[in-house]
Amino acid sequence: MTVAAERTRLSDVAQRAGVSLATASKALNGTGRMTTETRQRVQHAASELGFRPNTHARALIAQRSFTVGLLTNDSYGRFSMPVMSGVSEALVSKGVSVFMCGVENDPELGRIHLDAMLDKQVDGIIATGKRGDRQLPAELAELPIPVVYAFSKGPDDAVTLMPDDAQGAREATEWLRRSGRRRLAHVTGPEGFAAAEVRAAAFREIAGPDAPVLFGDWSEAWGHEAAARLWDGGNGPDGIFCGNDQIARGIIDALRERGVDVPGAVGVIGFDNWGVVVRATRPPMTSVDMNLAELGRQAGRLILALSSGEDVAPGIRHLPCSLVVRESCGGAGPDRMTA
Structure with missing residues (x-):
């Protein structure tokens, strides 16, 4: 029928x-x-x-408004703001404006903001979030305009940009090895987070299958607790790679309280290169930078290409991370990038 x-x-x-x-x-x-x-x-x-x-949907395809919407559930802005900065940098010289809407984790709020973007006839939408293995609470699959996913999970036939967590973790672990560290450990966030599991697997590729990996929270408190576990009953590791900068800062503080010298006795590396944390830590922290601004720049270029009718192959594109070396593991003086 x-x-x-x-x-x-x-x-x-x-x-x-x-x-x-x-x-x-x-x-x-x-x-x-x-x-x-x-x-x-x-x-x-x-x-x-x-x-x-829908005739309005056709009009959206046929016309250009020279605006792009950015949807995020990262209300704190830890990840979305660097992405936004890169998107704006890529688009402003092309005469394209970007406006960002926060959807939290509320599907109704996502629908409201999405409707507003369509009413404004944006040329495309960039979806970004606070973790790369979750979709935003907004229905983006049926849209008559292009969507690029940047640090957010997209459907299989979408264009998705993600930092290369495995490459960043391998580079950090290799740096510990090259710095003369032999007893390595990895302290990271919860199991079930794709980033935590990918980084842990990459760490063990270099450190060996028996190297200790401790899963917990993305917090300084967990760093303190993990340090206690690693040092209970004897000498701990001489190199620790952490799943984020907050964990690493907690470990460094805990080691200072125990009288363990960083980096003399133990080298510590974080992940995220969060400026407010890494530079305030004593000693300043070596960390993996996900290069989110560059990820945003590429997302901006791709949304321009798609909105102009160019044929862009779908799939996940992994962008390389960079290790920024500071005093907590082998660096001295100005920050030094290794990739």
């Missing part, structure tokens, strides 16, 4: 054609990469169901 035209939605077409919402949208808009057979199957399903694309 044919669904009445006024009640037919894109999701009905996608279900009839056996494709995702995003693929159905791209097939009907004449965008995206797919086989001719898939595009024709979607178009045939739309014809059978009497589906007619």
Whole structure:
């Protein structure tokens, strides 16, 4: 039975054609990469169901507003602000403005902000968040405009940018080895976080399968507790790679309280290169920088390309991290980048 035209939605077409919402949208808009057979199957399903694309959606594709929306659930701004900075840097010289909306973890708030962006006829949307293995609470799959995911999980057929956690973790662990450290340990956040598990696996590639890995919270308090565990019953490690800077700072403070010299007896490396933490730590902390501003710049360039009708291959693109060497593990004086 044919669904009445006024009640037919894109999701009905996608279900009839056996494709995702995003693929159905791209097939009907004449965008995206797919086989001719898939595009024709979607178009045939739309014809059978009497589906007619919204005229406003067509207008969004045909016109340019020279604005881009950025959606985030990172209300603190720890990760979204560097991304936003990079996006703006990439777009401002092209005459494109960026406005950011915080959606917290509220689907209703996500819908409100998304509707506002569509009303403003933005040329595209960049989705970013506070962790890369979770999607934002906003339905972005059916949109008639391009979406780029930056430090946020996207669907398989989307363009997604992520820092290369494994590469950053390997580089940190290799630096500890090259600094003469042999008894290595890794202290990180909760199991179940993709970043924590990827970094731990990369650490063990270099340190060995029996090297201790301690999972806990992303907090200084956990760093203190982890130090106590590592030093209970004897000598602890001489090199510690931490899953973030807050954990590393907690460990460094705990070692100072125990009278353990950093970096003389133990080298410590953090992850995130959060300026307010790494430079205030004593000694200043060596840390892995995820290069989120560069990730934002690339997201901005990609959203421009997509909104101009260029064909951009979907998939996850991992951008390299950089190790910033300071005094907590082998550095002295100005910050030194190793990659």
